Amino acid sequence: MSERDVPAIEQPRIDATDCFWLAPAMTALRRAHASGRLGAALLIHADPGCGGEILAEWATQLLLCRHEPAPCMECIDCRNCAAHQHPDVFTLHPTGDSRQIRVEDTRAFLADLVLTSHGGGHRIGIVTPADALNPNAANALLKTLEEPPPRTLIALICTSPSRLPATIRSRCTRLRVTAPARAATLGWLTARGHSGDLARAAAVLGDAPLTLLEARADAVAHMATETERAVADVERGAGDPAQLAERWSRDEFALRLACLEAWLTERIRLSATAPNGNIAWHFGLLDALRELRREIDTPLNKSVALETWLWRLAAGGQAGSVTRSQ
Ligand SMILES: [Zn+2]
Known part of the structure; x- marks a missing residue:
């Protein structure tokens, strides 16, 4: 889901030391750095909302802090890294309206990275999201990874490393970051x-x-409840799929689809133990909903796509009620 669709609240800045689930990755980084095994490229494979960029920021502090044990989180280097203002840290990301990282931006980034460092220490480049590198940009980056300048680290942050060329992946030290168990998160x-x-x-x-930290939990819960009521109406033939789809597609569409998926997943969980649960039909509906979610950022007609899905739900619900009445 795109972050903009989740009702958000302002949060005080957090760093890696606030994020307990990053601790194993931080330990691995510290050990690799201490033993000189870090190499010139780091691939941080982080699930969305799990702090890939926060971990990369901590890696810059680990390499650039001149205190022991590094990072102290208080010196000028650590503070500049946290403020994203360190003169030896460079970031490459999509610019303008593009969702891709372009080759010209990549070349400029690499040129900055190979200049002499300000502090005489490491120079660090952060590529985020690395799965947005277009093929030419990836190729330009690969050339630098093949012959990396000394004391240079390039950290690639991504959610789908399979979208990166294998030639880049094979040159990276990999770190995996996933969400902790729900109870720990709560x-x-x-x-x-x-x-x-x-x-x-x-x-x-x-x-x-x-x-979850950025979301207004009660607003999300409210929408989930409202969604459940509306689909119950659709299932018993009392709702109007066209009107509902039109209204839902205008506002917080991604969040609405997430509510629908949560509802359907729970239904499937319950159906698994119920007689005549019609699991196959439910899974078909779930597949269609997930496809809709995947296509959310493409110029599909949101309202029509959702309406089609709701009619399918309505047809299934009424077929079910016929079966039950026999
Ligand atoms: Zn420091």
């Missing part, structure tokens, strides 16, 4: 003063701690 959110129906919000948005 405990962390509560400890940070987050309130509301967190469990319900997690059922809709998933367990990624930073996604």
